[in-house]
Amino acid sequence: MSDGQHNESNDSIFKIAINLAMACFVSGAIIAGVNFVTADAAAQKAEELKNDAMKALAQEADTFTPVDGKEGWFVAEKDGQMIAYIVPAVSKGYGGSINFLVAVTSDGTVIDYDITSHNETPGLGDKFNQEPFKSQLRGKKAENLKVVKDPSDKEHIQAMTGATISSNAAAEGVKKAVEEVVQLMGGK
Amino acid sequence: MKELWSIFSKGILMENPIFVLALSLCPALAVTSSVTNALTMGLTVMFVITVNNMTISLIRNFVNPKVRLPVYIVSIATIVTVAQLVLQAYFPLLYKALGIYLALVVVFAIILARAEVFASKNNVIRSCCDGLGMGVGFAVAMVIIGAVREVFGSGTFLGYHVLPISYDAPLLLILPAGAFIVIGYLIGGARILVNRIEKSKA
Numbered sequence: 001m002s003d004g005q006h007n008e009s010n011d012s013i014f015k016i017a018i019n020l021a022m023a024c025f026v027s028g029a030i031i032a033g034v035n036f037v038t039a040d041a042a043a044q045k046a047e048e049l050k051n052d053a054m055k056a057l058a059q060e061a062d063t064f065t066p067v068d069g070k071e072g073w074f075v076a077e078k079d080g081q082m083i084a085y086i087v088p089a090v091s092k093g094y095g096g097s098i099n100f101l102v103a104v105t106s107d108g109t110v111i112d113y114d115i116t117s118h119n120e121t122p123g124l125g126d127k128f129n130q131e132p133f134k135s136q137l138r139g140k141k142a143e144n145l146k147v148v149k150d151p152s153d154k155e156h157i158q159a160m161t162g163a164t165i166s167s168n169a170a171a172e173g174v175k176k177a178v179e180e181v182v183q184l185m186g187g188k
Numbered sequence: 189m190k191e192l193w194s195i196f197s198k199g200i201l202m203e204n205p206i207f208v209l210a211l212s213l214c215p216a217l218a219v220t221s222s223v224t225n226a227l228t229m230g231l232t233v234m235f236v237i238t239v240n241n242m243t244i245s246l247i248r249n250f251v252n253p254k255v256r257l258p259v260y261i262v263s264i265a266t267i268v269t270v271a272q273l274v275l276q277a278y279f280p281l282l283y284k285a286l287g288i289y290l291a292l293v294v295v296f297a298i299i300l301a302r303a304e305v306f307a308s309k310n311n312v313i314r315s316c317c318d319g320l321g322m323g324v325g326f327a328v329a330m331v332i333i334g335a336v337r338e339v340f341g342s343g344t345f346l347g348y349h350v351l352p353i354s355y356d357a358p359l360l361l362i363l364p365a366g367a368f369i370v371i372g373y374l375i376g377g378a379r380i381l382v383n384r385i386e387k388s389k390a
Contacts, residue, residue: 019252038277
């Protein structure tokens with residue numbers, strides 16, 4: 001592959017362009033082929049994953065029905081009884097937007113939440129999807145979903161060390177979901 | 189056989205990608221705040237670098253030297269994209285865990301460096317050994333950095349507490365700046381080790 005090896009005809013700009021174009025074409029063909037094979041399976045898995053995520057949020061529920069007129073909302077039911085709303089929410093964190101899926105009861109109490117996508121700092125901000133931070137938000141109502149830095153304050157949410165912005169974002173996103181449910185219930 | 193072993197083993201210490209060649213320091217800073225992240229990234233790179241080395245070695249006679257770098261990049265990008273599609277379809281949880289890291293692998297200097305320095309001049313089997321060795325070296329280095337940062341930065345190892353809860357972890361170690369300091373000391377340590385080995389051989 002040294003420079004002395006190739007002759008002049010190899011140097012023409014046309015040949016070089018064809019060479020690169022061929023490489024890109026082969027690459028495109030391989031990716032298209034793989035995508036053709038995996039696309040269906042991927043869509044199916046994504047659906048399953050979403051269902052699993054909802055099941056994890058409202059463990060007692062057995063059926064999930066989409067809510068009319070509310071994009072991405074689901075009602076979690078057990079034996080025909082509604083136990084929670086599954087509500088998507090977005091908030092802004094340290095590294096861009098954070099997407100939530102929050103399970104809220106009809107009286108506006110948080111059951112659990114899951115962060116479906118985020119760009120927070122690994123090892124710092126991303127602890128908002130883990131214990132012990134997560135359990136702080138369970139059972140809270142909208143007025144208590146506020147981040148404080150006083151360790152003796154058990155009514156509100158304790159910020160994670162070194163990740164105040166991410167903590168705020170988590171509390172805010174969950175709060176938004178709760179407020180939307182309260183609004184929906186109040187409007188009825 | 190002995191030659192293949194020496195190709196494989198040089199990546200682990202004597203030419204370790206991070207500690208000796210000092211390539212791909214960016215991921216070494218960015219994703220080593222915990223051992224799990226570091227190990228995941230290390231294994232991903234190991235896979236991509238090995239497959240890419242073999243591919244480059246196979247096509248090395250068809251590639252025009254003037255466009256070899258773009259072709260290598262296309263090859264790396266193809267492998268990563270295919271891996272992404274397959275993971276998404278059959279191992280969605282692993283795909284979720286790898287997240288942004290997988291896409292980042294495309295631009296790692298170490299992968300392109302091995303394609304250019306080794307795979308474009310050697311046959312498939314030798315290139316495969318080189319890729320595996322470099323990949324293992326990279327993964328080992330990542331895990332060492334990750335272990336230091338996780339144990340002393342958050343008091344845990346693989347998520348389990350190894351230091352008493354009362355241990356007041358210095359935040360610096362978790363931040364990228366702390367990673368730089370850790371890598372600096374580790375490179376120094378590796379240098380001493382490599383020098384010793386070279387001396388004892390001579």
